[in-house]
Amino acid sequence: MERGTVADKPWGGRFGERTDRRVEEFTESISFDRRLFDQDVRGSIAHAEMLAHVGLISTAECQQIVRGLSEIRAEIVAGTFPFVLEREDIHMHIEAALIDRIGDVGRKLHTARSRNDQVATDVKLWTRDALDRIDGRLKTLQTALVNAAGRHEGLILPGYTHLQRAQPVLAAHYYLAYVEKYARDRSRLTDCRSRLNVLPLGAAAMAGTTLPIDRDHVAVALGFEGVAANSMDVSSDRDFLVESVFVLTMVAEHLAGWAEEWVIWSTQEFSFLKLPDGLCTGSSIMPQKKNPDVLELIRGRSARVVGSLMTLLVLIKGLPLAYNRDLQEDKEPLFDAFDTVDACLDLASVIVDGATLRADKIAARIDEGFLDATTLMEYLIKQGVPQRTGHEIVGHLVGLAEKKGGRLADLSDDDFRQAHPKLDPSVRQTLGVANAINAFRSYGSTAPDQVAKQLLGWKARLEMS
Ligand code: ARG
Numbered sequence: 492m493e494r495g496t497v498a499d500k501p502w503g504g505r506f507g508e509r510t511d512r513r514v515e516e517f518t519e520s521i522s523f524d525r526r527l528f529d530q531d532v533r534g535s536i537a538h539a540e541m542l543a544h545v546g547l548i549s550t551a552e553c554q555q556i557v558r559g560l561s562e563i564r565a566e567i568v569a570g571t572f573p574f575v576l577e578r579e580d581i582h583m584h585i586e587a588a589l590i591d592r593i594g595d596v597g598r599k600l601h602t603a604r605s606r607n608d609q610v611a612t613d614v615k616l617w618t619r620d621a622l623d624r625i626d627g628r629l630k631t632l633q634t635a636l637v638n639a640a641g642r643h644e645g646l647i648l649p650g651y652t653h654l655q656r657a658q659p660v661l662a663a664h665y666y667l668a669y670v671e672k673y674a675r676d677r678s679r680l681t682d683c684r685s686r687l688n689v690l691p692l693g694a695a696a697m698a699g700t701t702l703p704i705d706r707d708h709v710a711v712a713l714g715f716e717g718v719a720a721n722s723m724d725v726s727s728d729r730d731f732l733v734e735s736v737f738v739l740t741m742v743a744e745h746l747a748g749w750a751e752e753w754v755i756w757s758t759q760e761f762s763f764l765k766l767p768d769g770l771c772t773g774s775s776i777m778p779q780k781k782n783p784d785v786l787e788l789i790r791g792r793s794a795r796v797v798g799s800l801m802t803l804l805v806l807i808k809g810l811p812l813a814y815n816r817d818l819q820e821d822k823e824p825l826f827d828a829f830d831t832v833d834a835c836l837d838l839a840s841v842i843v844d845g846a847t848l849r850a851d852k853i854a855a856r857i858d859e860g861f862l863d864a865t866t867l868m869e870y871l872i873k874q875g876v877p878q879r880t881g882h883e884i885v886g887h888l889v890g891l892a893e894k895k896g897g898r899l900a901d902l903s904d905d906d907f908r909q910a911h912p913k914l915d916p917s918v919r920q921t922l923g924v925a926n927a928i929n930a931f932r933s934y935g936s937t938a939p940d941q942v943a944k945q946l947l948g949w950k951a952r953l954e955m956s
Contacts, residue, residue, distance in 0.1 A: 520580045530616035532564045537712035559589045603700040607726040607814040611691035621829045628836035635843040640666035656860025659924040664937040672745045679738045687731040690715040694722035697813035727813040739832045747793035750786040762852040767845040799824035866927040874913040
């Protein structure tokens with residue numbers, strides 16, 4: 492980066508010596524906070540318009556400032572804006588460039604403002620935009636999952652606990668489980684957004700200002716729902732970052748669990764899942780390989796997001812009021828967490844859209860693992876047998892079937908009758924995964940009518956939201 496001049500520093504009056512180059516290199520944030528340029532310009536325009544509104548600057552001055560800021564924004568977008576080390580961060584860059592352009596009028600922009608409330612405002616605006624973007628991505632993923640649920644209608648999967656076969660579930664029920672998880676993530680985003688949406692600007696350095704500003708005016712212009720009531724609090728507040736990155740961490744964890752599941756499902760041993768070639772990669776030595784690298788990287792990248800959350804938590808630990816320079820370190824973990832989750836969500840939707848559950852392979856082994864055992868036990872309960880007794884009886888029958896090398900349905904009428912007199916031949920209506928699925932009743936279960944209702948409900952909700 493270029494070196495500028497001493498005049499690039501707004502605090503030149505107090506200092507007799509030029510800042511040491513090593514200090515400039517160590518303290519700069521322009522290399523990463525230039526990403527806040529649009530938010531900084533928006534914030535400055537709203538601030539200037541408020542200054543004109545209360546008479547601290549004239550309307551003509553305000554117009555000059557707004558024009559200058561818009562030109563600077565266009566230059567940054569075009570990639571022709573010069574960044575120099577002396578101008579430390581994006582806030583100083585934009586203000587100094589404005590002064591270069593319009594002179595003394597530009598020197599009025601920082602009236603009743605500090606970089607402390609300015610940076611808090613910029614980061615809030617950036618985070619708010621980012622939360623909205625992630626919400627859109629989550630909606631797209633939910634839609635992909637709902638479509639996949641519709642595509643695999645009627646398909647029965649083995650459900651697992653401890654990664655051991657447990658009970659049969661409809662594929663649609665499986666897909667909708669993730670739709671629910673992302674719905675909670677979206678509701679956390681909404682929550683977090685509304686708590687975040689309170690304007691810091693006007694807190695100035697930390698105590699407010701003696702000048703007659705109108706903070707509501709700025710809040711309305713920037714779409715904030717309220718104005719922060721305590722200048723010391725808001726200039727040091729980064730709770731909203733921790734909360735936002737926590738929500739992202741939850742999303743990353745949900746993605747990682749699903750990715751792990753699908754890595755397993757795409758193995759030769761499971762053969763549940765077919766991934767399109769375009770979404771897989773090969774091996775440089777083993778010609779037959781088709782690897783689920785995207786899923787593995789989604790699983791792996793969750794580590795970065797958890798890492799960002801930890802960085803932020805440790806960063807704010809033990810900070811006294813109000814602004815401390817430590818807070819400059821909040822941006823990189825914030826940006827990285829958002830970028831990572833953004834990209835993972837994008838690819839996750841592509842994979843859900845492109846992947847097919849291999850109905851033939853799944854059906855070929857669906858009778859293994861006694862998925863109907865719990866249904867049989869509940870059949871006995873319906874006949875008046877205490878649950879513990881029913882459990883024992885079915886456990887015994889499972890042992891017997893295992894010994895004989897078959898399914899529960901392969902046991903003889905005599906085997907059933909000997910196990911319990913209530914187990915007459917009509918018990919066969921509950922055996923097998925199809926019967927077991929149809930026997931479900933409870934709200935939220937994998938019962939076909941329940942699942943159909945949920946699927947319809949989700950389709951409608953996603954169309955509306
Ligand atoms: N670059 C700083 C940050 O990101 C801006 C605020 C600096 N404030 C100050 N008083 N030095 O936090």
